[in-house]
Each structure stands twice: as structure tokens, then as C-alpha cells.
Amino acid sequence: MEYIKGRLDFHVAEPTVLSIGKFDGLHRGHELLMDYVFQKKKEGMKAVIFTFDVPPKKSLEQDAARVLTTNEEKMHLFEQIGIDYLIECPFTEEIMHMPAEEFLKKIVEQLSIRCIVAGTDCSFGYQRRGDYRMLQKYAPEYHYEAQIVDKMQYEGRDISSTFIREEIAAGNMEKAELLLGYAYFVQGTVVHGNQIGRTIGIPTINLLPPQEKLLPPFGVYAARVEIDGKRYNGITNIGCKPTIAGDNPVGVETNLFDFYGDLYGKHAKVSLLKWVREEQKFQNVSELKVQMEKDIAFCRSFLGDSAASE
Numbered sequence: 285m286e287y288i289k290g291r292l293d294f295h296v297a298e299p300t301v302l303s304i305g306k307f308d309g310l311h312r313g314h315e316l317l318m319d320y321v322f323q324k325k326k327e328g329m330k331a332v333i334f335t336f337d338v339p340p341k342k343s344l345e346q347d348a349a350r351v352l353t354t355n356e357e358k359m360h361l362f363e364q365i366g367i368d369y370l371i372e373c374p375f376t377e378e379i380m381h382m383p384a385e386e387f388l389k390k391i392v393e394q395l396s397i398r399c400i401v402a403g404t405d406c407s408f409g410y411q412r413r414g415d416y417r418m419l420q421k422y423a424p425e426y427h428y429e430a431q432i433v434d435k436m437q438y439e440g441r442d443i444s445s446t447f448i449r450e451e452i453a454a455g456n457m458e459k460a461e462l463l464l465g466y467a468y469f470v471q472g473t474v475v476h477g478n479q480i481g482r483t484i485g486i487p488t489i490n491l492l493p494p495q496e497k498l499l500p501p502f503g504v505y506a507a508r509v510e511i512d513g514k515r516y517n518g519i520t521n522i523g524c525k526p527t528i529a530g531d532n533p534v535g536v537e538t539n540l541f542d543f544y545g546d547l548y549g550k551h552a553k554v555s556l557l558k559w560v561r562e563e564q565k566f567q568n569v570s571e572l573k574v575q576m577e578k579d580i581a582f583c584r585s586f587l588g589d590s591a592a593s594e
């Protein structure tokens with residue numbers, strides 16, 4: 285996949301099928317759009333995703349300002365599914381104020397678009413004036429096909445990134461998984477923690493998630509972990525470890541079941557499957573250990589041998 289970012293003079297000479305949007309989380313609704321995109325790819329067009337690189341909101345205090353997938357994660361997801369070009373267009377003043385018609389003409393010409401796939405709520409151009417009707421209107425003049433897709437729904441509500449962010453912020457991991465089509469995950473490099481875990485017989489791998497990544501509420505989760513292509517069942521604590529003195533950063537730490545070894549520096553993908561309980565401040569580490577053992581027993585039974593069976 286070619287990743288074109290930071291420039292307005294993006295060009296693709298081959299005929300393309302394009303989809304446009306934020307694609308935060310790449311959920312089941314987006315997947316529906318991708319089905320149409322890949323149909324066209326089979327017919328010989330190059331698959332292009334067009335998205336804007338909007339600077340992160342100043343205040344990340346609110347969950348709505350955080351993202352399901354960072355730009356880097358999105359890039360990997362698009363690459364995995366077989367997108368040929370990912371265009372991350374800088375959201376400059378010029379782009380922000382470009383009339384929708386002009387914007388459409390620009391991308392059709394520069395990207396040799398033959399088909400545009402979009403949902404009924406897509407919007408583009410100054411004051412978001414461009415919509416699916418505009419895409420349909422200009423299709424004959426610009427010689428592309430407009431493939432407009434009705435929004436996929438779940439229990440009467442449109443599936444959207446906003447919907448999924450709300451579910452994750454409420455700790456509803458199973459529902460988020462249904463909407464996403466895969467379990468919500470946090471990934472990163474395994475870093476050193478306080479090394480207390482091993483002294484209580486429950487070692488953990490520690491990840492420090494990017495600031496903009498939306499995390500579910502602080503607490504304990506049943507997890508599935510992927511490292512070097514291998515899958516493990518495990519249990520994850522998200523939070524600042526209030527039982528442990530000091531100003532601990534927000535961490536995602538996981539005890540892998542039936543694994544012993546050194547994983548520092550490795551890349552780990554931790555999928556959060558089910559909320560188990562809130563993170564608590566215990567009187568001391570011994571009390572915390574008793575609770576952690578109960579949590580592990582619960583998660584072992586909840587997960588069964590699911591990692592091995594997939």
C-alpha cells in the first residue's frame with residue numbers, strides 16, 4: 285500500500301475506486317463499503333481511501349476527542365485488507381475553505397476516480413456542503429459511478445465511530461466487538477513496569493498507550509493477546525495502580541496465562557474482550573494479590589481455551 289500524507293498534490297494515474305471519510309475504528313459499516321470497493325478492485329481499479337489528517341483536539345479530557353484507531357493503526361488496518369493507496373490529506377485552511385464542487389473536481393482529476401463509494405451521510409467541502417446527492421449529480425459529467433450505501437444499523441441505530449466510542453467508554457466490550465466486527469484492541473511495545481508483578485507471582489507485560497487512544501474505564505478485563513503471531517489468553521488491568529505508591533502513568537498491563545519468558549521490547553496487541561471489575565485501591569499488595577487470583581480464575585473459565593482454538 286502506498287501511504288500519501290502531508291501533501292495536497294496527491295496523484296494516482298491508474299483508474300481508481302475511492303471511499304472517503306474518517307474511518308475511525310474501521311467498523312462493520314465501513315466493512316460494507318469496503319465490499320463494494322473490493323468488488324471494483326477485482327474489476328481492475330486501484331482501491332483508494334481518502335481521509336483527512338485533522339490535528340488532535342486540544343483537550344483530550346473528553347472521550348469524544350479520543351480515537352478508536354490512531355493514524356498508524358489505521359494505516360496497518362487498511363494495508364491488511366488490501367487497500368492500494370491511503371491518502372491522508374492535511375486539513376489546511378485552503379482545504380477547509382474549498383467549495384465542495386471544487387474539492388470533488390480536484391480529487392476526481394488528481395486520483396483518476398472511476399467509482400466513489402460512500403454512505404448516505406458522507407459530507408465534504410466547505411461547510412460540509414458536499415453530500416451523496418452531489419456525488420450522484422456530478423457522476424455523468426466526471427465519468428465516475430457513484431455507489432451510495434445505506435447506513436448499516438444495529439438495534440435501530442446507525443453504526444458509527446461515535447456509537448462505538450460511547451460503548452467503549454461505558455466498558456461494553458462485547459457490544460463494541462459486535463459493532464466493530466473485531467475485539468477492541470490496544471497495541472504497543474512491551475516496556476518495563478515496577479517489576480512488582482513477578483514478586484507476587486503474577487508477572488505482567490506493560491504497554492503505554494498513545495495519548496489519543498480511547499481507553500475503556502479503568503479496571504480489569506479478560507483479554508486475548510497476540511505477540512509474534514502467537515495468541516495467548518490473559519487478563520488486563522487498565523489504570524494507574526492506585527495500590528502502588530507513586531504517580532503511576534496510565535498503563536495497560538496484562539498477565540498472560542501459561543507463559544513464562546522475557547517479552548520486553550516485543551510488539552503486543554491486546555484485545556479487550558470483557559469488563560470484569562473496576563480498578564481499586566487495596567490496603568496492601570497481599571490483598572490485591574488475593575483479588576487478582578480471583579480475577580484470573582474467573583477469566584480462565586470465561587476464556588476457556590479460546591486462544592488455542594483460533
Ligand SMILES: Cc1cc2nc3c(=O)[nH]c(=O)nc-3n(C[C@H](O)[C@H](O)[C@H](O)COP(=O)(O)O)c2cc1C
Nearest residue numbers: 477478479480481488519521525526527528563564
Ligand atoms: C488482573 C489484574 C488486576 C489488577 N487490579 C488492580 C487493582 O485493582 N488495583 C491496583 O492498584 N492495581 C491493580 N493491578 C495492577 C497491579 O498493581 C500490578 O500488576 C502490580 O503492581 C505489578 O506491576 P508492575 O508490572 O509494574 O510490577 C492489577 C493487575 C492485574 C494483572
Ligand SMILES: Nc1ncnc2c1ncn2[C@@H]1O[C@H](COP(=O)(O)OP(=O)(O)OP(=O)(O)O)[C@@H](O)[C@H]1O
Nearest residue numbers: 305306307313402403405406435436443444445446
Ligand atoms: N453504518 C454504516 N453503513 C454504511 N456506511 C457507513 C456506515 N458508517 C459510515 N459509513 C460510511 O463510511 C464512510 C466513512 O464514514 P466515517 O468514518 O466518516 O463516519 P462514521 O463511521 O459514521 O463515524 P462518525 O460520524 O461517528 O465519526 C462514509 O462514506 C460513511 O457514510
